[in-house]
Amino acid sequence: MKKQQNWMIDEITCAGRENLDVVHVERYDKKEDAKADREVNLLQKMGFNSQSEIVEIGAGTGQFALIAATVCARVVAVDVSPVMLKQLRLKVEESGLSNIEAVQAGFLTYEHSGKQADFVYSRLALHHLPDFWKVIALKRIHRMMRTGGIFRLWDVVYDFNPDEIDKRIELFCNTLGEDIKKEWVREEMEEHIRDEHSTFRWLLEAMIKQCGFEIEDVNYSPDGFFGKYILRAI
Numbered sequence: 620m621k622k623q624q625n626w627m628i629d630e631i632t633c634a635g636r637e638n639l640d641v642v643h644v645e646r647y648d649k650k651e652d653a654k655a656d657r658e659v660n661l662l663q664k665m666g667f668n669s670q671s672e673i674v675e676i677g678a679g680t681g682q683f684a685l686i687a688a689t690v691c692a693r694v695v696a697v698d699v700s701p702v703m704l705k706q707l708r709l710k711v712e713e714s715g716l717s718n719i720e721a722v723q724a725g726f727l728t729y730e731h732s733g734k735q736a737d738f739v740y741s742r743l744a745l746h747h748l749p750d751f752w753k754v755i756a757l758k759r760i761h762r763m764m765r766t767g768g769i770f771r772l773w774d775v776v777y778d779f780n781p782d783e784i785d786k787r788i789e790l791f792c793n794t795l796g797e798d799i800k801k802e803w804v805r806e807e808m809e810e811h812i813r814d815e816h817s818t819f820r821w822l823l824e825a826m827i828k829q830c831g832f833e834i835e836d837v838n839y840s841p842d843g844f845f846g847k848y849i850l851r852a853i
């Protein structure tokens with residue numbers, strides 16, 4: 620993975636401390652359920668089938684990639700963390716699936732080859748980039764997709780009024796939110812707010828539109844922390 624320009628940020632440095640931590644990564648699948656079956660079903664309703672090619676960015680341990688690969692032609696599972704990728708590759712090997720390519724790269728460095736992607740998938744990963752870099756990432760995703768292709772984006776995004784910050788962040792840190800499993804502890808939630816780059820919904824949606832996507836569907840958890848988007852490349 621090469622750092623093309625001197626002004627480029629280092630995606631590994633921003634990858635999230637825990638995603639480079641062997642103990643966390645080994646426990647990850649017990650801690651976090653990516654609801655991959657449900658996600659793949661949703662994409663199938665939008666035409667994801669045996670001819671489709673999908674790129675997943677921030678693939679982690681491969682919960683989504685492994686299920687997606689059972690119904691489509693090609694999955695490219697991209698992640699910056701060598702620790703996550705090691706786990707993903709082990710699972711791919713055990714599965715016997717031959718249509719998953721694991722690539723160590725990031726939103727800012729992955730170079731897509733082959734035909735333009737029909738689908739792109741990313742869950743709980745884009746928030747690792749500060750907003751300026753999110754725009755570059757979204758632009759790069761748009762370029763790797765065919766016109767009309769679908770980008771499913773699910774991330775921690777703040778959907779509340781800035782006047783409510785103290786109350787809402789306290790709720791998040793106490794892991795009382797709807798989508799947060801109890802395996803996550805307060806210190807990890809505080810670390811997310813402090814060291815990662817989740818942004819406000821109104822900022823993210825402006826970036827999405829600026830980068831050539833139409834918001835076809837959006838759904839937020841009632842606690843206002845998790846945004847799930849269906850974006851169409853136009």
Ligand SMILES: C[S@@+](CC[C@H](N)C(=O)[O-])C[C@H]1O[C@@H](n2cnc3c(N)ncnc32)[C@H](O)[C@@H]1O
Nearest residue numbers: 630634638653677679699700725726742744747
């Ligand atoms: C919370 S995990 C989510 C993993 C998986 N998508 C899931 O839903 O279970 C975040 C993942 O994003 C990866 N990541 C962080 N920054 C990234 C970047 N700039 N480019 C690609 N992946 C990145 C991390 O290494 C980690 O695997």
